[in-house]
Amino acid sequence: MPLYAYRCDEDGPVDVLRPMGAATPTVPCPSCGADAARMITAPRLGGADRDRVAAIDRAEASRTEPAVVSAPPPRPARPSPRLDPRTAALPRP
Template sequence: MATYTYRCDADGPLDVRRPIGTAPATVPCPTCGATAPRMITAPMLGLADRGRMALIDRTEASRTEPAVVSTIPGAPRPGRAAPAPRLDPRTRHLPRP
């Protein structure tokens, strides 16, 4: 369910909860019965969990201020040997070349 905001000229804003995409352009005001047109409002993203908000913030920041990297992510650092891959214990009895 989404919350849609309408504005009555006499009584001010009113909120109506409806399924997404089913809100009409106008609704009758529950107090005076006048026609109240729908207002365009910002989505309530501040109510999302912290992880989702951090992801949105990082995505927005990367658009104008991309992170500068000096090496390919996951590449071994110069002067350090790459660690040996861990073998799967289920394959230890298989013949090796």
């Protein structure tokens, strides 16, 4: 659930958890009861886990500085199929 920021003229910032898109233009301040207006703030991406932040950084870097490669990546080795012991004596091509 997103965290929406509001500002009360008397008590300062107020944070409210609401479902996505359910934020109202004003909410009552929990301290004084006056209307607190909604503020527009930057997304809080710093609170994400390290893997997500690393993925965002890689995607951003690849947009402006794509990696230069000299050859396609090697094909992964295919595991050999497990042979059925009942067919082990059959000739193989």
